Amino acid sequence: MTTTDQVAQYLIEDQMADLPDAIREAVQNGVDSPGASRVLVSVTPEQTVVCDDGAGVDLGSQTGMRDLSVLGAGTKSRDDDATLGEWGIGTGAIIAKGAVRIWSGHHALCFDYQNERETGPFARASGREGVVVETDHAVDGVCVTINHYTSEVPNPESYQWPRIVERLRTRFAYLTFRTGVAVLVNGEPVDRGHPFDAVDESRVTVTRETPDAYLALEQTPTPELAIYSNGLYVTTDHDAGVGGVVVSKGNLTLNFARTAVQSGCERWARIQDTLDAARVTLYDQLRDDALTDQTRAMMTELLTSDADCRDRWRDRKLFELVTETPVSLARIQAAPQIAWQDGADHGADALVERGAIILDTSDSATAQLVSAGRGDDAAVSLPSCFDVTTRAKEAGVWQGYTRLPDTALSTRQGRYLLFARALADAIGVDRTIEWGEATPNAWTDGHSRIVVTDSAVTSSNRLAWTHDLFLVLCHEAAHDRSDKRRTAHGRRFESRFRELVEDPTVQAAYTGLVTAIADRGFETVFQERGVSLG
Incomplete structure (x- = not known):
């Protein structure tokens, strides 16, 4: 098998992604050098220098020249744990990043792969062809200098340069521990110890x-x-x-x-x-409450594929119900029937509160369990399934959401809706207010609409129901995303809700509306405030 020019070009230009890859090759060559105890690396936007204090290379000999200039011709073996290099192609990676001088003893091997240099020995170097020159004084060990090609490195002002140095420190972090050779990058040791x-x-x-x-x-x-x-x-x-x-x-x-x-x-x-x-x-x-989502997913992968892990973690709360409640495999398997769905809705939430097991497949670990429990060749035994919609209707928990036209409302509902619209305008809630039918008191899309239902009103007493609607509007206005499927009452919601309810301006607007209605009646106030039914 022979090597084509295209393969050689690939090995030089494409095998190493960036400058740290090339520097890594120079450093591992230095660490592999017989007798080396230290490798020094200096990196600037213009130039990289890598020097070791090992035995060096006789570049004046045919063998030394061949080992460093012919791809794959080095003496390293993939089975040799005494050296880090495996392929004998490190020089190819190095010369792709700049005009390179490899100096050892009284000789230097020079490359100018991109033919950008026109002075000194680089003028005679071309492509993969290196040039050996004699030097005025000797260098102990090997010193590799890479004068960076502009096209191969980031802009000198780039934020990437500090990252390059940090990446080099990471790459060589345990070389000293394994080889005994100290590595310093820009004067700082990179060794992280044991x-x-x-x-x-x-x-x-x-x-x-x-x-x-x-x-x-x-x-x-x-x-x-x-x-x-x-x-x-x-x-x-x-x-x-x-x-x-x-x-x-x-x-x-x-x-x-x-x-x-x-x-x-x-x-x-x-x-x-x-x-x-x-x-x-x-x-x-790990405690169950300390498990991250990714850890639960990994444990589920092991649990569903390994019987020992399944027995070991059967009582661990690795999965989630639609109410975001953690649940164990033992509890799931003990249920007479279960269900699952992607995310929650109010009907499913209500069934879980009544003791049903409804798994949330939007959770990665739970989705893995459900997948493993399906089919005749299921890896995990799960109870039979029930239909959430059917069960919710049987339990009297309706999970539909219907917006009603204004013309379909009763007189009582129309009055509630007009008050809610007047109130929303008074307290600055810039959303369309409508009436509807659903299990919850109200719902919102989080930005343009709030729909209120009969269950929002707990009493026919005027002071009671006007305050009910005040709290419901503040509650829904505090949601900045839809609460139709999953009710999200986190810290952000709680803060926004308290701000609205406790705002003196909002409280004054609510009190002013209720007082006006008591003084002049519903119809007059609604007409004054420009609210009506469509």
Whole structure:
């Protein structure tokens, strides 16, 4: 098999996404250098310099020149845990980002891949063809200088430069721990010490050391598990269900870009087995009220696929009813019948308050359970289902929402509606006020309409029902989104509701309207205020 120019171009230009990828290749080459104890990295918008104090490379020899200038010709092996490099193509990644000088001893190997330099040795370098020149003085170890191509790096004033430096610190965080070689970026050591120090002792944590890796896991609000191959950062797993770090002992089998673990990596397969067991141990220590949505979803995935986890967590409250009430698998399975739907409505809420089990499939963990409990080959046994609408009607809990035309209202309803419209105008509620039929006292779309129902009025006494309507209008006006399906009474709602009810201007407007009606009668006041039925 031979390598075409297109493949070579891909390996140089496309395998590494950005400057930190190229710098990583230079750093790992420095760490791999025999006898190296330190690698120094200096990064500015104009130039990157990477130097090590290892044995160096004899660039004056044919072998040394070949190892650094021919893709895949290096001496590194993918099975060699003594070195970080695997492919022998790191130089290709480096020369894509700028005019490069690799200096060791009395010789320097120079590349100008984009043919942008016209002076010195770079004038004779072209594309993949490097030029070796003799130097006036010797360099111990290897010093790599990358004079950045403008097209390959962010603008010097860009916010991205501080992030580049921070990303480099993250990439090399456990190299010193694994190799003993110190790495400094812009004068600062990047070593984070032992992987077990990565987790926060104030959280629930689990640590494991195996022949393959160090695992330090913790429960975090946003699970992010950082994966390091022999101390070198590879990727972050956002779906592991835990936070922390995994640092392998020896190299993981990675892709060309070194940004993912390949599926056939035997060491990683063994690490994942340990990770699965450690994750279960961590979940066992968490209180149910401390579980994040993502953790519940991960536990449900394990519960529905593994009988041991199912028995282990049967009494854990991992799922949600439509009322946002947590519920366990044990309680679900004990019910004579259950139902599920995507989100809540007032009918379903009322049935749950009467003891029914109605699961909310808008919740990820609950949706997974329902999916696993469907069909003849269901992984989880669930009770038979009932229809929510039918059950609500049988229980006298009507869950429909109907707006009534003004012409269909009774005299009493018309008077209530006219008062509500006059009141809304007086207190500054800029929404259309209508009458309707539904189980709740009223509902709103959160921005343009409020619909009031008969149940909003608790008494025929004028002072009582006018105050009922005052509170209902303030309540619905405090909702800035629809409450037709799920009634959201969080802190934002409570604050807006209190502001309206307690506002002296609002209270004065309400009192003025009620007083005017007492003095001059309904019809006169409604006519004065310009409210009428359509």
